[in-house]
Amino acid sequence: MSSKPQQAQGAQKAAKTAITPTRDENYAEWYQQVIRGADLAENSAVRGCMVIKPWGYALWENMQRVLDEMFKATGHQNAYFPLFIPLSFMQKEAAHVEGFAKECAVVTHHRLEAGPDGKLRPTGELEEPLIVRPTSETIIGDAFSRWVQSYRDLPLLINQWANVVRWEMRTRMFLRTAEFLWQEGHTAHATKQEAVEETMRMLEVYATFAEQWAAIPVIRGEKTANERFPGAEQTFCIEAMMQDRKALQAGTSHFLGQNFSKAAGIEFLDQNGQHQHAWTTSWGMSTRMIGGLLMTHSDDDGLVLPPKLASVQVVILPIYRSEEDRARVIEYCRSVAAELRAQRFADRPVAVVVDERDERGGDKVWNWIKKGVPLRIEVGPRDIEKDALFVGRRDRAPKDKQSIPRGEFVASVSTTLQSIQDGLYARALEYREQFTRRIDSKEEFYDYFTAPRVAENAPTPIHAGFALTHFSGDSQVEEKIKADLAVTVRCIPLDKSEPGTCPFTGKPSPQRVVWAKAY
Known part of the structure; x- marks a missing residue:
């Protein structure tokens, strides 16, 4: 067996995350590494173009x-x-x-x-x-x-x-x-x-x-x-x-x-x-x-996919040590896969893959974690004896796994996938609300977008977030703020907020607008 998987696993343990650098250390490079780790795409021979992989x-x-x-x-x-x-x-x-x-x-x-x-x-x-x-x-x-x-x-x-x-x-x-x-x-x-x-x-x-x-x-x-x-x-x-x-x-x-x-x-x-x-x-x-x-x-272990858009919603990983166990475990995994495919989620059959590749179990687990598959099932001889499945969720820590009776898991798989879907949305909404501030003065606005924010022991600055601020609509003021701060009006929300006074011009403002740095 090649030493490369062992070397990769050792580096992974040393880093404690599957993706390096982490989001806090270098967000731009983390983004590229998530793409590589999930095998989503690669740069092409044509400058600025990409190859989208399967x-x-x-x-x-x-x-x-x-x-x-x-x-x-x-x-x-x-x-x-x-x-x-x-x-x-x-x-x-x-x-x-x-x-x-x-x-x-x-x-x-x-x-x-x-x-x-x-x-x-x-x-x-x-x-x-x-x-x-x-x-x-x-x-x-x-x-x-x-x-x-x-x-x-x-x-x-x-x-x-x-x-x-x-x-x-x-x-x-x-x-x-x-x-x-x-x-x-x-x-x-x-x-x-x-x-x-x-x-x-x-x-x-x-x-x-x-x-x-x-x-x-x-x-x-x-x-x-x-x-x-x-x-x-x-x-x-x-x-x-x-x-x-x-x-x-x-x-x-x-x-x-x-x-x-x-x-x-x-x-x-x-x-x-x-x-x-x-x-x-x-x-x-x-x-x-x-x-x-x-x-x-996504997190520092790689891609995280919402179940409704994941091309594989459940991956089953046969775990065995001998050829004698191999046939029995794979047969069991295939039967579980058939039961799961008979279930429906988001008006379609649950998408299941049995990973029968002859590779180290740990390497396969990390491969699917980095690909963002919502549910991972590990099955070995002991699990078969208990007619149970060892289940991990991608929205939780990699080691947070539990044994669940086979029938119970199959019957509840749609509910579990919806729970992951809802949890991802709730987590993202909470994050947005946490880093959105209502601002009513020019000084606070400029401070908000210029104050240094650097994670501990990390060189990458952290951006402020969204600012909800009154604005009179003066395009010259908008251009000056963009030149000063690289911040733009992202949108004038359709859900109208209270009228007020523009802190940049002193003129009346019909509502607050969303300011932020943007991609």
Whole structure:
């Protein structure tokens, strides 16, 4: 047997955690190590891009499945639009092109030829450059202009699952990459009221998904004009607090008004025979949500998955020392797995894997802990004699395990998984509330975001958290605070709070807003 597993196990014991460095020691590196430990993804040969590995892609598939069902339940249909967008399309909406111009990847040639030195070089310059899709409002608007002729064609409710490219200079896996996966919904409506209702409906779909499936508590709110999607009249979002107390924008829904329909020519004859421009919306959620899930729930032993999104909810680990025991233990584990798969959780059969790999039991246990599987079952000859299972929960310490009668565990597995799901949400909500402060003076606000916060014996500073502070909406003040503190208005909460006075301008403020440093 190789000495590598023994060396890894020894280092693990010395560190006392499966992941090093810990969150307190170096949060950014901890994040990367959680991804590596769970085998979610890796960097690719293309700068700023990543390879999503099977364990990570299975998580995205589960997110995709749930969201797709929610979209279709609200009347949306899936379609697909080109990856390439003519440059002229981007130029039709001024604010839109200004907002995305610096992030665009541009195709200018259509073939390669070998030069005198034998190296390939691009030739065949395109008549019009093509933008690699950073978002699809313009190309979809072009299609909508052909599909919409009459009020009878509305509402038009379309979603697409696709990849997009935004040429980011500083990247981090899942959170910000040059290419990422997402869904983008695009709709057209006959009236402003219908479009606004659609915008808010989809915001609530995102919030429901985040809270009930990803176990991430979010604040629903509207972006300020400075943070608004380029070309939109209003942008709404869900904001979550990560364990380093920075905010993550987890999903957005945009009321586009008639800006894009006028640019693309999306017109229809209304019931009175009059030509009208449609009212449009767009909304999206991406693989960034995987990064958000990781940073909300994971610990110093690795990934922690909410059971509703885990591709494996229960892993069974056969423990044996002889070949004679091996057959008996594996047969028992397979029968337990069949009983568990007959149970249902979140309207689907419980997802179970029997790990029959011929590896050290301790190594397999830590492998599944780092992958974040909600429930681990260890089964050896003694457990079979008692017809019991040795069970560990991922939301508890690795050594916190107990023996449970087989029938009792199988009968209660759905309840146990729901308990883990609810506990993760409650823990994250408590954390957010603990590090959210109501602030009423400029001095306290600046102190809150500049006071040194460093964990004991750790070089990594700890961020303050969220500040609930009155704000008059002055964009110049907002820009100055961003320049001074790298802090922005994350959102104007939809649940209106009490009116007051802006501590930065002394002007009236209709409500408190959420300020934070953000990803």
